Amino acid sequence: MVTSRLRRVLTIPTLVLLATGTTLAACGESGDTGSGSGLRIVTTVAPITSIAAAVAGDKARIDGLVPEGTNSHTFEPPPSAAKVLSQADIVFVNGLKLEEPTKELAETNLKKGAKIVEIGTTVLPESDYIYDFSFPKEDGKPNPHLWTDPTYAIKYAAVIRDTLVQADSANAEAYKANYTVFETKAKELDAALRADQDTIPGGHRELLTYHDAYAYFAKTYGWKVIGAIQPQNFEDPTPKEVAALIDQIKAEKVPVIFGSEVFPSDVLAEIGRSTGARYEDTLRDDDLPGKPGETDHSWLGLMRYDYVTMIKGLGGNPAKLQALDIAIATPDKADYPQ
Template sequence: MHRFVATAAFAVAAAVVPVTVTGGASAETTEPTARLLVATTVAPITSIVANIVGDRADVRGIVPEGTNSHTFEPRPSVAELLSEADVVYLNGLMLEEPTRQLAEEHLRDGAGLVELGDRTITEDEYIFDFSFPERDGKPNPHLWTDPLLAVRYAEIVAADMAERDPANADYYAANYDAFADVIDELDAAMREAFATVPVRKLITYHDAYAYFAADYDWEIVGAIQVSDFEDPTPREVADLIEQIRAEQVPAIFGSEVFPSPVLEQIGEEAGVEYVDVLRDDDLPGEPGDAEHSWLGLMVFDYVTMTEALGGDAGALRALDIRNVAPDEADYPQ
């Protein structure tokens, strides 16, 4: 797997003190005079940030799990959190516009607003598709479902936190290295499992896997949720049924959070299995569980896809699902 190269500023900050990683990351550092308050948006990003930040800052999520992040309007109480935060990590790519606008209005001087997706890919790498047509100007924002891009999120957070909290720069660097190793393991297990899938074609409720598909040689055949988040027209439904039959996919995938009677109907009429448990930003398990994490989410989704499409997910099921640093994140419910 390709490992991103840290920025020069991060490399210098991270090299001050040797570190040792045993399970989680540990280092000879001194606590800053005051713990930083870190705000995040959707739960997968909160989890990635918590793996880097560990117990050296307080991490607070904003978007409740099970909420449509594309249409989420933050409660007034979020303004108070944003006014106290030292940094806000968003996905960006126009995913959380109301939250970004609220942050711009309430962030205090010196606080940071970091849009991870915008720092990870360039405009010529944007993907537009069924749910995110180019005419609307909003690219598909779901970079975190692709481990090769999620590792870049972690690198950006580690570098940014090192600048904001130099006393713990080596700690953030160690956690990044440990997290990148976890992603290497996940990447290898995904490729081993996917090699057993006879037909790597996806039809989903919501197209949250476009970047993943590009990097892991899958084809996105269709998505039932159109760009305005309304049900498709009867003509669109008929076209999708014809496409499913033509592509000969054995299963189509719905969302555990947003049940889709239309997609269930399509599965019945096309004569394929309808699997309605995929998640793109709702973590499995309960807060405090190892699987209630970005890694747990990735394993859950890709085991589900692999097995429903006739593959062997043994390599994924054998992964040690773990956080590399103490999980101090607060996930809103």
């Protein structure tokens, strides 16, 4: 087991925040985002934005707040986000203490009658909270990454559906129909995943990742999360930490270290070379593949990409996942900050 509790904290330079603020201000003032003239929805991380877009279809306008490729745990919304939040009818956040600064800003700027919905907190009973490498119980923050598990993503979509139906009953049937399409696609993803993961030699469904984003997925699908490697900042791990990781990887006979395409690490690559483990640096947990508007730029595209990467990396054959049609008829016109 990886016992060192290391974290990566993304600090966002002021210039980047100002650029993001300009984008957020533009999406709050423009009428081009989305085709709906009804509900105004604000979301946080891209997977939630994607699921919300799939359920809302063209009946609402959706603005994401957290730029893709940003560490959502440390993201501080710029002041311009206040205007976007003040125009929202509904703000969907993951909850489970993932986006506290954004939630606090929303609470301060909500217009009368608007509501904040903490989706993850709603669907996950406290008795099912998982505390682990990056989210120790003594810190009081459970692992919030439910959306990497399709069974929870379906529950997310159901919460979004019910919220939209309550807020906009005139379009209730559209929301229900869109939810059913998403549910069907997510179940097809689930079935393909279960079939393809059985092709991993020896049944060694083990993950050593850059970020502790797969705890609930692992519990549902019978995987083992060996550990998570996360430097506290952009500094390299200390020689002592590197030596400990090498020993642990050798002891567990880990064949692949799954790194991040967002946070590349020369040290992790070197650890891979020192242990004989292959370093796969393209896994992602909330940065959608492709560009906004493309089919792969979706929750379905994200999870299919990760599952294929994981199964192939461990020597399995992800044929059913690769053959899966993930297209949804309703265009996704949500605004995704880049």
